[in-house]
Amino acid sequence: MLCLALLPARGAPDFRSTTAPNGQQYVLLKNVARTYGLAYETPRKNVITLNSRWTDLEFTSGSRKLTANGLLIWLLEPVCTIRKRPAVDLEDAQLLIDPLLRPDEYLHQNGYRVVVLDPGHGGRDPGARSKSGREEKDIVLELAAQVRKILVNAGYRVYLTRENDRYLTLDERHTKARKWKADAFISIHMNSSANRTSCGRETFILSASGHQSTNDQGRPDSSTRLSHPGNRHDAANVILGYYLQKNMLKTIPGVDRGLKRARFHVLKNAPCPAALVECGFLSNPEEDRLFAGASYRRKAAQSLADGIMDYLSAVQRAKAAQP
Ligand SMILES: [Zn+2]
Structure with missing residues (x-):
């Protein structure tokens, strides 16, 4: 798949989510990068890249389009900005990004x-x-x-x-x-x-x-x-x-x-x-x-x-x- 990076403990990782004024829970992309040991590239134009030797995730502010190792994947919600910092919906982190990066955690059953x-x-x-x-x-x-x-x-x-x-x-x-x-x-x-x-x-x-x-x-x-x-x-x-x-x-x-x-x-x-x-x-x-x-x-x-x-x-x- 993409890469296993640094493995957090078993179960869904703690992404340190933030609650927005509308009640929706978000995770800063910086925290996503830290969780998986990915390098966080400072946003250029609207594009935010998280990468390692094996993994390349490209997010775009305001867009639901995620490019994962060159493949287009539609996020559940658009990438938003919390106090000028880009973030994804918590369920995109839990239900999409985590399974892609740590498939073994989900497939063994x-x-x-x-x-x-x-x-x-x-x-x-x-x-x-x-x-x-x-x-x-x-x-x-x-x-x-x-x-x-x-x-x-x-x-x-x-x-x-x-x-x-x-x-x-x-x-x-x-x-x-x-x-x-x-x-x-x-x-x-x-x-x-x-x-x-x-x-x-x-x-x-x-x-x-x-x-x-x-x-x-x-x-x-x-x-x-x-x-x-x-x-x-x-x-x-x-x-x-x-x-x-x-x-x-x-x-x-x-x-x-x-x-x-x-x-x-x-x-x-x-x-x-x-x-x-x-x-x-x-x-x-x-x-x-x-x-x-x-x-x-x-x-x-x-x-x-x-x-x-x-x-x-x-x-x-x-x-x-x-x-
Ligand atoms: Zn048909």
Whole structure:
């Protein structure tokens, strides 16, 4: 992952949070740096960098965009300024930064053998459709089958929520994952936008309770406060999502739209660490053309399998590191 730096004591580290006038708890980025033994670079323009030999975290004042070793991760709340000093929301420190920097602390209780792949849509629900007529439901089914092949060859047990072009309700998808005792659940999708220039890769994990989803506009509503079964895996979700997004960008490079948060049904109810990947835009002519090629689809499947295996290996390492 990023780096283990100087390990604080077991459990969530004491970040010495500050309470803002609105009641929200923040942690100064200087304290984050100190907690992990990272060098704190004096802000240049609006950018604050925390780094070590292995880790590079780049925050921007007023923005939710965090760049972690070159990868875009959306914070729960924008970086704010407390008495002229940059700070992050306490839950960004606890639920995002700490799991990224100390994955072993969170993964050692998890399993690493059973993977459930969920090809989105199916049957009467085609999902996105490209101008040339290719449908999301067909592409993601093929990707899932190829990912399964790679993972089975590597010794993992893999199930698909659908094996063919049939309609599945959203509840059937997470119910199957529960029945099969999934250790990781990955829902595979292709993106679409009314704006044909939109392109790139993005990975979603479940929104944290009390915070808006990445793409939410306007004021938070009551659903923001709810906690879901999937929130039990908040920390592991971050690590799984990070590896998926990282490997997609490595093997099928494109615009990095980031690791994002959403309250998608399959993520809310997932019985294990879960993520939903959007591999590319069928509405974008260039990405549609790329995904029309069998060798490109094979590369996309390889990138997803690599992301999943990176996560499962991290779980295995965390277990081995247990005293
Ligand atoms: Zn979809």
